[in-house]
Amino acid sequence: MKKNSVIIFIIATVMVFSYGSAALNAASRNWAAKVNYETDIAALLQAKCTPCHFPDKGGRKKRLDTYASASGQIIEILRRIQLNLNKKGFMPDKRVKLSDSTIAIFKQWQTDGLLEK
Numbered sequence: 155m156k157k158n159s160v161i162i163f164i165i166a167t168v169m170v171f172s173y174g175s176a177a178l179n180a181a182s183r184n185w186a187a188k189v190n191y192e193t194d195i196a197a198l199l200q201a202k203c204t205p206c207h208f209p210d211k212g213g214r215k216k217r218l219d220t221y222a223s224a225s226g227q228i229i230e231i232l233r234r235i236q237l238n239l240n241k242k243g244f245m246p247d248k249r250v251k252l253s254d255s256t257i258a259i260f261k262q263w264q265t266d267g268l269l270e271k
């Protein structure tokens with residue numbers, strides 16, 4: 155009986171500790187996961203909106219190659235990437251629609267406050 159209580163105590167302690175650290179991990183992950191321009195957005199724009207919006211790649215459309223230019227146009231970016239492919243103004247022009255998860259990153263960037271880094 156006594157041995158059993160010790161075992162139960164150990165199991166309970168392990169459970170409390172692992173739950174506690176899981177909760178802590180989740181908290182720190184959310185904190186670290188705030189979307190920001192340097193880590194998340196710049197690379198997406200580079201991958202999806204070149205060359206047209208990148209003057210150094212020969213693009214002649216409104217630039218999206220800096221934090222200021224991208225964050226300043228977030229409303230229009232969000233509107234356009236969520237249009238259907240065949241709608242006027244759809245972006246990325248002449249390409250396929252961005253995936254839902256990519257669109258979600260742009261939305262989250264706005265929600266998180268358009269952080270630069």
Ligand code: HEC
Nearest residue numbers: 202203204205206215216227230231234243245246247248
């Ligand atoms: C193949 C070239 C091309 C690509 C790739 C492209 N665009 Fe565009 N973009 C254009 C053209 C052309 C216009 C101007 C025509 C219009 O307003 O619809 C434009 C206009 C825009 C505007 C409006 C700018 C203004 O003058 O107010 C935004 C915002 C925009 N694009 C965002 C994006 C985003 C975000 C991407 C990448 C996900 C992207 N575009 C990819 C060609 C492109």
